[in-house]
Each structure stands twice: as C-alpha cells, then as structure tokens.
Amino acid sequence: MAGKEFTVNLNKPLVFQVGHLGEAYQEWVHTPIVTDESPRFFKSDFMEILTRTVWWVVPLIWVPVAMWFISVSYTMGHTLPQVILMSVVGSFIWTFLEYCFHRFLFHIETKSYWANTFHYLIHGCHHKHPMDGLRLVIPPAEAAILAIMFWNLYGILFTISTRPALFGGGLIGYVIYDMIHFYVHHGQPTKQSIKKLKKYHLNHHFRIQNKGFGITTTLWDRVFGTLPKTKADKKSG
Structure with missing residues (x-):
C-alpha cells in the first residue's frame, strides 16, 4: 500500500x-498528539511491558551502578x-x-518500512506522543545495551584505571539527562534555569524540530550552530 x-x-x-x-x-511523526495517553505499541503484552518505564526506575538502577x-x-x-x-x-x-545521538540518530530521516519502524521505536514515538510519561525515559534493557557498547569503546580510548570513573561519570550524566528530560515535559519548574530548559525543549517539539x-x-x-533563533533574534534580523 x-x-x-x-x-x-x-x-x-x-x-x-x-x-x-x-x-x-x-x-506524520512530527505532528504531535498532545495528550497524556500512552498508546499501545505491540499486540504482545510482554513486548508492551518492555516499552514502558516509570521515571524513578532510571536513578534506582543506574546511580548504584555508576557509583x-x-x-x-x-x-x-x-x-x-x-x-x-x-x-x-x-x-x-x-x-x-x-547531543550527537539526538541530532544524528534520533532525527535521521527515514522512509522505508523497517527504517520508519526503527525510528519510531527509538524516538519517533516521543515526538508523536510527547506527553507519554511511560515512554519518555530510556527502558533499562535498551540503556544496558548502549552502556555495554560505550564500556567497550572506553576500553579503547582510556586507561584501565581511568575507564571506570569516566564511564561511571557518564552514567551519572545519563541519569541527569533522563531526569531533566522527564521534568521539562511533566514538571512545573520554578527555578529560572529549568524554566528556560523547558521552554527550549518544548520549542524543539512544537516549533523548530530540526x-x-x-x-x-x-x-x-x-x-x-543548531541553536534555534528566538523571536527577538528574528525581529532584529
């Protein structure tokens, strides 16, 4: 078809x-549906469970591993x-x-059946349903696969004794990333710096997605050079 x-x-x-x-x-995927609904991905209940993750699972699993x-x-x-x-x-x-993951992998343009399917699973679903709180943080199984890949890469780039701390610090960075990402979608920040991050990220979803x-x-x-222009920049330009 x-x-x-x-x-x-x-x-x-x-x-x-x-x-x-x-x-x-x-x-289609960059035309968001703004509801808290968590749509069904798979007919299989087991596969469906693997795609849903509550936010607190991320620090619960990865902070002890990082430490x-x-x-x-x-x-x-x-x-x-x-x-x-x-x-x-x-x-x-x-x-x-x-940044590299988000720009070069998550926003890769696809058109074939399997490429579209893959993209939807890794990031397209988040743009289509940006308020789906159960598919916002990275599922532990997916994160573990990525962690193994980077652990092996760090073994090439760094010494035996520095590798664990650099890798652990990276895991802490990842936890901070997922927590901030969840909060800018579902939190109501009062701190100005977080308010700016929320506005910045929602601008990516609803105005300038590239x-x-x-x-x-x-x-x-x-x-x-991928900083979006603000309304003030456009007026001065």
Whole structure:
C-alpha cells in the first residue's frame, strides 16, 4: 500500500503500522498528539511491558551502578579528587554524546518500512506522543545495551584505571539527562534555569524540530550552530 494512501489506526498497536507510511512518515511523526495517553505499541503484552518505564526506575538502577564503577577507579589507586574530576569529565562527555545521538540518530530521516519502524521505536514515538510519561525515559534493557557498547569503546580510548570513573561519570550524566528530560515535559519548574530548559525543549517539539537538540545543556547547539533563533533574534534580523 502506498505511503500516501495508508492511514495509521491509533486504536490498534502502532509499531508495525508506521512503516507503511513510507515517505509520509516524517510529516506524520512530527505532528504531535498532545495528550497524556500512552498508546499501545505491540499486540504482545510482554513486548508492551518492555516499552514502558516509570521515571524513578532510571536513578534506582543506574546511580548504584555508576557509583560502583567510580569506586573501582578509587580502589585502583586514584585519589578522591582525581576520581571526582574524572567523574565530572565523564558527565561532560555524556552531554556531547547526548547531543550527537539526538541530532544524528534520533532525527535521521527515514522512509522505508523497517527504517520508519526503527525510528519510531527509538524516538519517533516521543515526538508523536510527547506527553507519554511511560515512554519518555530510556527502558533499562535498551540503556544496558548502549552502556555495554560505550564500556567497550572506553576500553579503547582510556586507561584501565581511568575507564571506570569516566564511564561511571557518564552514567551519572545519563541519569541527569533522563531526569531533566522527564521534568521539562511533566514538571512545573520554578527555578529560572529549568524554566528556560523547558521552554527550549518544548520549542524543539512544537516549533523548530530540526534545531535545539540539547537536553541538559544548550552548549553543543551553540557550538555546532543548531541553536534555534528566538523571536527577538528574528525581529532584529
């Protein structure tokens, strides 16, 4: 069935439907449905459970894991200040990885059946249903796969004793990322800095979806020229 002719039935499991949209998928997935509803993805109850994660699971699982990795570098002979510094550097590295993932993978343009399906699972669903609180943070199984990949990569890039603290710091950065991401969607911030992040991220969802890829910081958007213009910038331009 041609992409232009296919219509997604929102009352049926979505994942294996969206691929049929073809080239029309990009427009469909970037037209958000703003409700708290958590749509069904799969017919299988088991598969469905794997796609839903409450926000507090992220710190519950990954903060202890991160602290264990950080402690390994300490037991291997690094001082406490060194371990703290490496952890901070690891968190900073995460902000760059976060930007790269969001810009180059999560916003890749697709049109084939399986590419559309893959994109919908990793990020498209979030743009289609941005207020779905059960599919906002990364499910533990998916996060574990990514963690293993980066642990192996860090083994190539860093020394045996610095690798655990840098990796643990990266995990802390990831937890901060997921918590901020959840809060800017569902929280009511009173602190000005968080208010700005909320406005910045919702602008990415509802106004300029090809800019503003940072979640925890706008730094890399500034560095790589993907900072969206504000209304004041447009008037002065």
